[in-house]
Amino acid sequence: VHQKSYRKKLETVQSSQPYIVELKYLYTNLASLVSKFQEFMLIINNLKPTIILISETWLKPIIPDSIINIPNYTIFRKDRTLSRGGGVCIYRKEKIEVEVLEHLDSSPIESLWLNIKWSELELNIACVYRPPNLASEDDVALLNLLIDASSSLKNLIIFGDFNYPELNWDCPSPTDGNTQSANFMNTYISTNLLQLIKKPTRFRAGNNPSLLDLILVNDPGLISTIEYEAPVGNSDHIVILAITQMNYRVSQTYTQQDKRNFPFGDYAKINTYFYNMPDIPDLDLENTWRYLLEKINNCVDQNVPIAQRRNSSKPWINASIRHDINIKRKLWKKYRSSNAHTDYQIYREYSNVVTTTIRNAKKQYEHNLVNSRSNKQFFKYIKNSLDSKVSSLLLRHPDTGELVSNPEEVANLFALEFSKSFNNEPEDNMPTLPENLRNPNTINTIHINEQKVMDTIDKIKSDSSSGPD
Known part of the structure; x- marks a missing residue:
């Protein structure tokens, strides 16, 4: 499985x-x-x-x-x-x-x-x-x-x-x-x-x-x-x-999704679970689906751990900084309650300290990252800093002139425009290439064996990020 x-x-x-x-x-x-x-x-x-x-x-x-x-x-x-x-x-x-x-x-x-x-x-x-x-x-x-x-x-x-x-x-x-x-x-x-x-x-x-x-x-x-x-x-x-x-007050159907750490699932036990599963009862389509879904859910619960939530905070934001932020908020509320100038001065001074602390924490984190030998962590930080979901793409419909923001409609408009770049190719025989345009050079025969493949794999850096290819 x-x-x-x-x-x-x-x-x-x-x-x-x-x-x-x-x-x-x-x-x-x-x-x-x-x-x-x-x-x-x-x-x-x-x-x-x-x-x-x-x-x-x-x-x-x-x-x-x-x-x-x-x-x-x-x-x-x-x-x-x-x-x-x-x-x-x-x-x-x-x-x-x-x-x-x-x-x-x-x-x-x-x-x-x-x-x-x-x-x-x-x-x-x-x-x-x-x-x-x-x-x-x-x-x-x-x-x-x-x-x-x-x-x-x-x-x-x-x-x-x-x-x-x-x-x-x-x-x-x-x-x-x-x-x-x-x-x-x-x-x-x-x-x-x-x-x-x-x-x-x-x-x-x-x-x-x-x-x-x-x-x-x-x-x-x-x-x-x-x-x-x-x-x-x-x-x-x-x-x-x-x-x-x-x-x-409406009857609403919605879904809840459990986050599971599938790479750490016990797939040997999962295979055994389904291998030993009894035959599916003779049921109608709906009940057959419910029966299978229940078996799959039970198997996932038993053999796939729940993934830990990823913290969306920046990695240099630690418990001490969060504590400082909470103190800052309390000082602000104290000032708003008293309206005393001295309380405002205390709040403002502490706020400046918090701002400096956050700025220095980020600089120190980046300094440690540059000086570390972990290329993987460095490139992960760069990727997270630069890759982001930006504003929803808006296109103007060529026929109606209206703005289109729905992702599916945007994709269809791109596909339509892309299709216009293709020409209707003639169906008769391909024309002969003139001799003066022919390239006399040929590609040498490439010999590939198991040892060459293993040598190439051994040269791959294990701490670098894999690309989409």
């Missing part, structure tokens, strides 16, 4: 009980995703959001997605190209269907708009960054964009840093004057949007806390919970965790 026969163990579960579909959104302004990526990964592993939205990514087109890859997520980006800073991005967990809303991609505005579908839930989400020195004409374009989106999209959730510290969100009201903040507030009141953030989101030494980051929705029931977490690294913006909960 071949081990590939047991690659998957599937158990069908029927459920007609109420269940909750929960989507977690993590939003923050990072002011450089790359520089804070290591600690940000720890927060992602801890909070496990479904959707991640970041303003001020400071990414450039020359920075590949692999540098900021988060396992089991794909990224969508809109980078600032002409100057430093800015930019937005959205990560989404795999298996969530996503469509980029291109008609809302207004070029002067740093924003990203997605339609997402998960289970029976369909939402429109956006991440926006409005710099404090935005030109007047671009500010008007942003207001028109919000009006257009709020009137045309259902189930809309907008996350972003809008940089209006002077606005009072405790009691929004029409504002006199022609300032940018007054125009924003008056536009907000004229739409069906509701702003959900009520606490300060930016804390900087020497300045009063301010509310810059907003969550705008056109249905207050879209967000059930909002949590305020400590900033990432030395960022002065907090992390916001928002949750959408939906209740369903």
